[in-house]
Amino acid sequence: MKSSDKIHIELKGGIDLDKTERSGQCFRWIPDGEGFLIPAFGMLARVTESAGGIDLEVISSSKKKTSASDISEIWAKYFDALLDYSKIRNMPDKKDKFLTEAAKTGEGIRIIYQEPFETLITFIISQRKSIPAIKTSVERICETVGRRIPGTDVYDFPTPDELMKLSADELSACGLGYRAPYIHECAENFARGVLDLEYLNTLDDESLINTLMSLKGVGVKVANCTALFGYHRLDLFPIDVWIQRALETHYNGKFPLAKYHPYNGIMQQYIFAYRGKL
DNA sequence: TGCCAGGTATAGG
DNA sequence: CCTATACATGGC
Numbered sequence: 001m002k003s004s005d006k007i008h009i010e011l012k013g014g015i016d017l018d019k020t021e022r023s024g025q026c027f028r029w030i031p032d033g034e035g036f037l038i039p040a041f042g043m044l045a046r047v048t049e050s051a052g053g054i055d056l057e058v059i060s061s062s063k064k065k066t067s068a069s070d071i072s073e074i075w076a077k078y079f080d081a082l083l084d085y086s087k088i089r090n091m092p093d094k095k096d097k098f099l100t101e102a103a104k105t106g107e108g109i110r111i112i113y114q115e116p117f118e119t120l121i122t123f124i125i126s127q128r129k130s131i132p133a134i135k136t137s138v139e140r141i142c143e144t145v146g147r148r149i150p151g152t153d154v155y156d157f158p159t160p161d162e163l164m165k166l167s168a169d170e171l172s173a174c175g176l177g178y179r180a181p182y183i184h185e186c187a188e189n190f191a192r193g194v195l196d197l198e199y200l201n202t203l204d205d206e207s208l209i210n211t212l213m214s215l216k217g218v219g220v221k222v223a224n225c226t227a228l229f230g231y232h233r234l235d236l237f238p239i240d241v242w243i244q245r246a247l248e249t250h251y252n253g254k255f256p257l258a259k260y261h262p263y264n265g266i267m268q269q270y271i272f273a274y275r276g277k278l
Numbered sequence: 279t280g281c282c283a284g285g286t287a288t289a290g291g
Numbered sequence: 292c293c294t295a296t297a298c299a300t301g302g303c
Contacts (some may be wrong), residue, residue: 129285129301130301222286
């Protein structure tokens with residue numbers, strides 16, 4: 001398992017890895033010196049900021065042969081490389097001081113195109129949990145399933161089939177509380193083919209949200225986060241307690257979605273990252 | 279130590 | 292459609 005060479009990936013509009021990680025969309029990045037170790041797609045990648053983008057090195061991969069160009073393509077999609085975030089962060093109406101400031105402070109935040117199943121499960125876990133507690137539960141699940149990325153001490157996120165096999169007791173030991181049956185049932189639905197992750201991607205935003213909400217434990221907020229972060233539906237605007245507070249304080253309860261189509265989800269992320277500075 | 283956490287299901291109006 | 296309430300557990 002030898003490490004690949006470093007690959008440079010240009011990200012239009014740049015990236016700030018710390019801000020992106022702290023913006024509460026991904027829960028498994030591991031701080032590593034200047035950058036992060038990121039487990040995804042059966043790989044463990046070491047990522048650092050570099051000249052308008054990132055340098056990426058695949059430390060280990062469970063796949064037999066992945067060419068450098070394939071690796072580059074996979075991770076470019078993950079980091080949303082082609083969308084120019086410098087344009088998007090300048091979208092806020094200058095009269096909207098709050099959003100303008102949030103977007104300015106959020107310079108470097110990108111919407112990460114995560115794997116849908118991991119996104120769904122992590123956001124089911126997220127309900128009524130703090131971000132540190134979410135991370136703890138997610139890691140415990142990965143460790144309990146126990147599939148290591150070869151040659152590392154980092155565990156892959158389970159497939160639906162793997163996750164379904166965890167007993168109620170094993171799930172409870174991950175600190176899931178009342179969410180344990182939600183997680184089990186969700187994994188079972190995908191493992192047995194009642195729902196299909198790729199099929200969901202063919203649906204339009206509204207149908208996708210409605211289908212996700214047919215799962216027990218998935219309400220409107222988790223469905224929107226899954227669609228935004230797991231299916232890269234950038235126009236969706238998940239409303240959690242922090243966003244709701246901002247809406248009440250600055251928007252009379254309703255965000256001007258028409259102004260920021262098709263990037264409302266990115267505005268939402270700037271506001272979320274700006275939470276606490278209301 | 280007690281409060282709160284990137285909500286949801288459920289019952290009732 | 293709306294509102295009120297219970298909910299398991301960890302982190303601070």
